[in-house]
Amino acid sequence: MTYQAFDSTPVLSNRRIGTSFILLALFAGLLGGSLALPFLQTHPTAGLAFCHGILMAFFVICPAALGGFGQWLLPAELGTDRTTLPAFSLAGFGFLSSGVVLLPLQPLLALALWAVGVLALAVDIITTFLEGRTRLFRKLSPLAWSMLATASGVMIVAPTLAAVVTRMMINDAPDSAAQGVIGMLHLPETALMLTPALGLVCHLLMPRPDTNGFSGRVAPYVFGCMAVLGPLCWMDSLFGGMPGLSQSGLVALTQLLPSFVLVAALCVDVWKLKRALDGTTLWALGSIILFSAGWIAEFMPGHALDHTAAAFGGVMALCGGFYAWMMRLLPDHIPAPLSRLHAGLTFVGALCSLTPVLMPVGEGLMGLSLLTFGLLGLFLIRETGRARVRA
Numbered sequence: 001m002t003y004q005a006f007d008s009t010p011v012l013s014n015r016r017i018g019t020s021f022i023l024l025a026l027f028a029g030l031l032g033g034s035l036a037l038p039f040l041q042t043h044p045t046a047g048l049a050f051c052h053g054i055l056m057a058f059f060v061i062c063p064a065a066l067g068g069f070g071q072w073l074l075p076a077e078l079g080t081d082r083t084t085l086p087a088f089s090l091a092g093f094g095f096l097s098s099g100v101v102l103l104p105l106q107p108l109l110a111l112a113l114w115a116v117g118v119l120a121l122a123v124d125i126i127t128t129f130l131e132g133r134t135r136l137f138r139k140l141s142p143l144a145w146s147m148l149a150t151a152s153g154v155m156i157v158a159p160t161l162a163a164v165v166t167r168m169m170i171n172d173a174p175d176s177a178a179q180g181v182i183g184m185l186h187l188p189e190t191a192l193m194l195t196p197a198l199g200l201v202c203h204l205l206m207p208r209p210d211t212n213g214f215s216g217r218v219a220p221y222v223f224g225c226m227a228v229l230g231p232l233c234w235m236d237s238l239f240g241g242m243p244g245l246s247q248s249g250l251v252a253l254t255q256l257l258p259s260f261v262l263v264a265a266l267c268v269d270v271w272k273l274k275r276a277l278d279g280t281t282l283w284a285l286g287s288i289i290l291f292s293a294g295w296i297a298e299f300m301p302g303h304a305l306d307h308t309a310a311a312f313g314g315v316m317a318l319c320g321g322f323y324a325w326m327m328r329l330l331p332d333h334i335p336a337p338l339s340r341l342h343a344g345l346t347f348v349g350a351l352c353s354l355t356p357v358l359m360p361v362g363e364g365l366m367g368l369s370l371l372t373f374g375l376l377g378l379f380l381i382r383e384t385g386r387a388r389v390r391a
Helices: 014-034 046-072 075-079 085-102 107-132 142-170 177-186 186-205 212-236 247-273 279-298 306-329 337-354 361-389
Strands: none
Touching: 014 046, 014 085, 014 142, 014 186, 014 306, 014 361, 046 186, 046 279, 075 107, 085 107, 085 279, 107 177, 107 306, 107 361, 142 177, 142 186, 142 212, 177 186, 177 212, 186 212, 186 247, 186 279, 212 247, 212 279, 247 306, 247 337, 279 306, 306 337, 337 361
């Protein structure tokens, strides 16, 4: 059994911890979006440029998926009422919150804090699968498999990144040296962004998954290849063990090809179920389209837009999960047309942002989308406060 000093107490409510992580991801997303505003691009510092490049995948999507939806949605997927080690998730929240604040100022220290915080989250998720699960592995949904695969990938990526960053800090590397870390992290960043995002897409398109469907059958292998095999190959190539393949080749084999297989299987299942186009479904479809644009751009000369399109796709999947969670938490307070309009606004803004001629229009639309999420966050904080007072 789990050592009782780290076990759950009534204070460590998984729902409170999950809400805190979602609010943290919302703040980090607003921070990352604001750093892309034109008036901050006149004299960008090394910390600001690094912050905008790494914030979405590491400090928004991964913590929101493991910490937010992992606390709210995963226990029900596993047939339990809570995670096994909420104290670890609470400690991870503290480290990740500190990392978000320090990222524009001390990027290397912020990455070290991210590694410690996300490792604590991964320990909670994996322990819940091992001790708290009451369902058979073959009965798990694609969302649950994506959470397990993401947590397993974190156990590979985070210690490696912590070792690299610690060595750079010991050698008194300047903050500008953090820019070199971005190129090195292309594959693990893609893995930790695609895996939970595609798990959320499966959850949005198939709220009641059929484990006998195509997507339920291929999900364990796809997510294992993306979140475990890809980072293992990356780590091995980083330290000089495995010869040959370039990073772009590894991304294509371990990320793009498995993603295509899962999306194709998911489309077959959704077509059979005749899924209605509600608000959360539009978020999922927009995510798939943007991911596809990023995959196509990966093979184009220069592939300058692949990361941006993939980041927008991951954000749309996360936003769809956020709306689904809000509708579940406050069923009578979030109108369905708001989700549809917000999804359309964000999708059009993302497409315009990928087109140089329409980039100012895209920045304006994405600014409106960020403002809407800010208002939703304030609304969530108010309703959470009211619920505590009533309790």
